[in-house]
Amino acid sequence: MNQxxxxxxxxxxxLKGLPFYLNHLKKENLLKHEFISAAQIAKDLNLSEIQxxxxxxxxxxxxxxxxxxxxxxxxxxDIETFLGYRNTTNAVLVGVxxxxxxxxxxxxxxxxGLKIIFGVDNNTNLIGKIINGVEVITMDKLIALCxxxxxxxxxxxxxxxxxxxxxxxxxKAGIKAIWNFAPVKLxxxxxxxxxxxxxxxxxxxxxxxxxxxxxxxx
Amino acid sequence: MNQxxxxxxxxxxxLKGLPFYLNHLKKENLLKHEFISAAQIAKDLNLSEIQxxxxxxxxxxxxxxxxxxxxxxxxxxDIETFLGYRNTTNAVLVGVxxxxxxxxxxxxxxxxGLKIIFGVDNNTNLIGKIINGVEVITMDKLIALCxxxxxxxxxxxxxxxxxxxxxxxxxKAGIKAIWNFAPVKLxxxxxxxxxxxxxxxxxxxxxxxxxxxxxxxx
DNA sequence: TAGATTGTTAATCGATTAACAATC
DNA sequence: TAGATTGTTAATCGATTAACAATC
Numbered sequence: 409m410n411q412x413x414x415x416x417x418x419x420x421x422x423l424k425g426l427p428f429y430l431n432h433l434k435k436e437n438l439l440k441h442e443f444i445s446a447a448q449i450a451k452d453l454n455l456s457e458i459q460x461x462x463x464x465x466x467x468x469x470x471x472x473x474x475x476x477x478x479x480x481x482x483x484x485x486d487i488e489t490f491l492g493y494r495n496t497t498n499a500v501l502v503g504v505x506x507x508x509x510x511x512x513x514x515x516x517x518x519x520x521g522l523k524i525i526f527g528v529d530n531n532t533n534l535i536g537k538i539i540n541g542v543e544v545i546t547m548d549k550l551i552a553l554c555x556x557x558x559x560x561x562x563x564x565x566x567x568x569x570x571x572x573x574x575x576x577x578x579x580k581a582g583i584k585a586i587w588n589f590a591p592v593k594l595x596x597x598x599x600x601x602x603x604x605x606x607x608x609x610x611x612x613x614x615x616x617x618x619x620x621x622x623x624x625x626x
Numbered sequence: 627m628n629q630x631x632x633x634x635x636x637x638x639x640x641l642k643g644l645p646f647y648l649n650h651l652k653k654e655n656l657l658k659h660e661f662i663s664a665a666q667i668a669k670d671l672n673l674s675e676i677q678x679x680x681x682x683x684x685x686x687x688x689x690x691x692x693x694x695x696x697x698x699x700x701x702x703x704d705i706e707t708f709l710g711y712r713n714t715t716n717a718v719l720v721g722v723x724x725x726x727x728x729x730x731x732x733x734x735x736x737x738x739g740l741k742i743i744f745g746v747d748n749n750t751n752l753i754g755k756i757i758n759g760v761e762v763i764t765m766d767k768l769i770a771l772c773x774x775x776x777x778x779x780x781x782x783x784x785x786x787x788x789x790x791x792x793x794x795x796x797x798k799a800g801i802k803a804i805w806n807f808a809p810v811k812l813x814x815x816x817x818x819x820x821x822x823x824x825x826x827x828x829x830x831x832x833x834x835x836x837x838x839x840x841x842x843x844x
Numbered sequence: 845t846a847g848a849t850t851g852t853t854a855a856t857c858g859a860t861t862a863a864c865a866a867t868c
Numbered sequence: 869t870a871g872a873t874t875g876t877t878a879a880t881c882g883a884t885t886a887a888c889a890a891t892c
């Protein structure tokens with residue numbers, strides 16, 4: 409809790425936008441142009457200039473040059489560091505169903521600094537199987553392994569009925585953060601971080617916008 | 627655009643919370659208790675009472691009774707109506723890879739009023755295949771079919787390289803809303819609704835919280 | 845030097861939280 | 869009747885947007 413540990417705080421919506429900046433910077437003429445301005449990024453990604461300007465200012469470890477912009481390679485570096493892509497965090501995934509398998513097969517996580525080191529399921533047909541290099545084990549085995557494996561993140565891709573139980577078990581095993589894909593609100597101690605990836609919530613926003621739109625057209 | 631079309635507006639975070647309320651109301655002693663209070667829901671789901679109170683007030687078609695609460699069956703009915711679960715919207719899913727297959731196999735969408743009627747892919751091994759009752763067709767065929775099928779939503783589960791192209795094609799075919807699972811910011815006309823389900827964004831929030839937490843512990 | 849672009853401070857906006865009268 | 873709970877209005881808080889001096 410000493411002062412050099414203080415992490416810069418940015419708004420959640422800004423934080424969520426950073427991966428898009430990064431993706432854009434990496435594809436764009438990274439070689440053609442040494443510098444890029446907030447205005448340019450804003451235009452490319454259909455955002456407001458001032459939004460981008462503030463976001464860049466909060467993640468950049470260097471100052472942008474007036475009348476020039478930010479150095480692209482520095483920006484990429486800073487965003488990656490800010491998002492923790494440069495350090496790998498170990499995770500386990502519980503629930504090797506359709507969605508769980510899809511996530512295990514997703515190649516992008518390593519790039520984001522997330523390494524899934526075990527799948528967990530109680531289906532005997534799955535235990536021992538290797539999916540995209542990741543072994544599926546039982547929960548019991550995971551609990552035994554947990555302390556020495558430095559597993560920080562638990563990914564829950566199990567049905568909503570068992571999600572809370574699994575969550576409790578993971579927390580008891582020492583997991584510090586839960587990435588929850590089950591459509592339930594997990595109730596946890598304040599010391600545990602829960603990030604929900606809830607499709608029903610996302611769909612609710614979409615449906616509601618659509619209703620408004622279609623309502624207006626009639 | 628007449629006044630009876632005016633949809634109640636609630637904050638996005640409230641909107642995202644409604645599916646959790648619904649889920650909770652359905653599992654809880656729906657039979658044991660006729661009424662439920664905001665305070666009780668708040669306690670169960672670890673939310674603030676006032677938050678719940680406001681949310682219920684904005685979706686309920688009836689008034690809650692002081693000293694009693696809201697009638698559970700009415701609440702369920704109202705939330706389902708509010709979220710559009712009572713009307714089915716047709717969707718297509720483009721990109722039948724691991725994630726696309728997982729979504730096609732997900733049984734929950736029908737319950738949310740979303741019906742995926744086609745999968746689209748350009749992999750010849752997939753075309754003609756039926757996945758969980760949904761046929762995989764080519765994009766060309768989809769475009770031809772679109773006008774008469776009342777397809778409102780396009781789900782994009784394709785790689786980030788092609789996501790923008792696919793999006794453009796869908797919009798041209800008359801799709802009104804895009805549910806985007808590709809890790810890119812889609813740039814579209816303002817008349818088209820885009821809802822992003824971006825794992826990198828979600829993971830960014832999680833990682834950042836985790837950094838702060840671990841930083842503090844040391 | 846002139847102009848574009850930065851970073852920061854101030855103003856606005858919206859959303860969350862608190863307070864309270866109404867009422868079953 | 870007393871007390872719990874509602875719906876709404878007011879106060880606080882935070883985030884977004886605007887304005888502007890600094891500077892390459």
